[in-house]
Amino acid sequence: MATIVESRVDALDDNPVAEQSELFLASRRFTPEEYMRMAQAGILDDDERLELLEGMIIKMMVRKPAHDECILNVDEAFRPICPKDFHLRFQMAVALQDSHPEPDCAVIRGARKRGANRFPGLNEIELVIEVSDSTLRRDRGIKARIYARAGIPTYWILNLEERQLEVFTEPTGAVDKPVYQKCTIHKSDAKVALALGGQSLGEIAVADLLP
Amino acid sequence: MRTNESPGKRAGRERVDLTHCRRRRKILCEVSPVAPSYRTMAIADFPNVSFNLPADSPELRSRRFTVDEYLRLIELGILRDDERLELLEGLIVPMMTRLPPHEVSVRLVSKALDRLLPDGYDLRVQAPVQLGTSVPEPDCAIVVGDTRRYIDHHPTASEIVMVVEVSDSSLRVDRTTKSRIYAAAGIANYWIVNLPERQVELYSDPTGDVKTAAYGRSANYRPGDQISLLLHEHELAPIAVSDLLP
Numbered sequence: 001m002a003t004i005v006e007s008r009v010d011a012l013d014d015n016p017v018a019e020q021s022e023l024f025l026a027s028r029r030f031t032p033e034e035y036m037r038m039a040q041a042g043i044l045d046d047d048e049r050l051e052l053l054e055g056m057i058i059k060m061m062v063r064k065p066a067h068d069e070c071i072l073n074v075d076e077a078f079r080p081i082c083p084k085d086f087h088l089r090f091q092m093a094v095a096l097q098d099s100h101p102e103p104d105c106a107v108i109r110g111a112r113k114r115g116a117n118r119f120p121g122l123n124e125i126e127l128v129i130e131v132s133d134s135t136l137r138r139d140r141g142i143k144a145r146i147y148a149r150a151g152i153p154t155y156w157i158l159n160l161e162e163r164q165l166e167v168f169t170e171p172t173g174a175v176d177k178p179v180y181q182k183c184t185i186h187k188s189d190a191k192v193a194l195a196l197g198g199q200s201l202g203e204i205a206v207a208d209l210l211p
Numbered sequence: 212m213r214t215n216e217s218p219g220k221r222a223g224r225e226r227v228d229l230t231h232c233r234r235r236r237k238i239l240c241e242v243s244p245v246a247p248s249y250r251t252m253a254i255a256d257f258p259n260v261s262f263n264l265p266a267d268s269p270e271l272r273s274r275r276f277t278v279d280e281y282l283r284l285i286e287l288g289i290l291r292d293d294e295r296l297e298l299l300e301g302l303i304v305p306m307m308t309r310l311p312p313h314e315v316s317v318r319l320v321s322k323a324l325d326r327l328l329p330d331g332y333d334l335r336v337q338a339p340v341q342l343g344t345s346v347p348e349p350d351c352a353i354v355v356g357d358t359r360r361y362i363d364h365h366p367t368a369s370e371i372v373m374v375v376e377v378s379d380s381s382l383r384v385d386r387t388t389k390s391r392i393y394a395a396a397g398i399a400n401y402w403i404v405n406l407p408e409r410q411v412e413l414y415s416d417p418t419g420d421v422k423t424a425a426y427g428r429s430a431n432y433r434p435g436d437q438i439s440l441l442l443h444e445h446e447l448a449p450i451a452v453s454d455l456l457p
Contacts, residue, residue, distance in 0.1 A: 028303040034289050057274040
């Protein structure tokens with residue numbers, strides 16, 4: 001005889017969160033080319049705030065005022081000292097192996113060329129910065145892996161929650177499990193030495209960057 | 212708050228050498244509830260950094276696709292014809308590789324059902340159906356009308372009387388996501404032919420809206436049992452469970 005189970009079946013044995021993340025991780029990944037084609041075809045709308053992270057099309061978080069203020073602080077601190085053979089980009093995409101993230105700030109090698117009509121790519125990025133309030137897990141996790149895979153020499157997380165600057169260096173490059181091998185934490189009373197492409201540019205007070 | 216103060220700490224600055232952290236990383240990986248490709252990084256790699264994040268700290272939220280967007284991706288060739296994919300609640304998911312027992316069971320189920328179908332119904336095998344924000348491909352589906360009715364569209368919720376999934380490695384998804392999708396569409400009968408446990412699970416009485424949908428009633432049938440199936444007012448001859456299992 002069949003066993004009749006009268007209770008609702010949704011209580012089976014499974015955790016819906018785990019189930020979601022399992023399906024999500026198993027989902028079809030997209031190449032940067034496919035991602036751009038989708039945008040061109042209008043399937044991804046211009047007003048959607050998305051990033052391609054390791055082939056997954058991910059919604060970006062809503063930014064809070066403190067986040068924006070921190071970006072302005074970075075702009076103010078960097079602009080006067082940024083050498084001529086580098087330029088700054090804010091909240092714009094960079095084209096990496098399997099990802100098109102939009103770091104809050106990127107320091108790009110070379111002066112800005114008008115009409116370049118492309119995203120900065122591998123070997124063109126000296127430093128990326130993420131301002132992290134609600135995105136800390138994402139920034140220390142998948143973003144760090146993406147930037148380490150791309151071999152971006154330095155990655156900063158401005159951690160607003162803990163009021164500190166986390167400096168990640170020595171990326172492994174495109175290995176099986178890319179990581180930054182060194183992490184230095186600068187609390188809000190510290191100063192951080194800034195160097196771009198081997199040129200020392202002096203020190204920035206962490207407090208000047210935090211909102 | 213930091214765990215493990217580094218000995219090199221001075222004046223608000225500390226340097227962490229991560230090459231000595233492999234053991235800790237491994238342990239943290241095992242307990243982390245985060246999914247595999249993500250977990251090795253987020254928590255484990257920087258053990259001297261505080262990771263006491265709130266439990267509900269936002270994870271990655273994927274951009275989901277509508278059925279129209281999904282069909283356009285196929286039309287544009289961004290998703291290729293030779294890819295075996297399903298749209299499940301807006302996520303595009305590759306289907307599992309099917310093993311021989313699965314194929315045998317699909318054939319057994321389709322033969323058993325095809326033989327019993329009354330006039331006015333058709334059987335579709337491993338063909339897509341279109342439901343809400345999903346385009347799954349059940350192993351079998353009993354639909355209303357004749358074959359040519361579906362020349363210009365995939366069967367939709369009101370046209371489907373029953374779906375069957377033959378489950379080996381897909382059991383978890385079949386019992387959770389797929390069950391929710393079929394229940395939300397109001398499909399009256401959902402069978403899982405559970406190969407690892409050698410039983411047929413019958414789900415009926417779908418209830419709830421898109422988020423809470425579930426089948427209200429389930430019954431497990433084992434070899435030796437007979438299943439009787441009611442399609443609208445048609446009662447079909449009993450089907451032996453042993454005829455469905457490979």
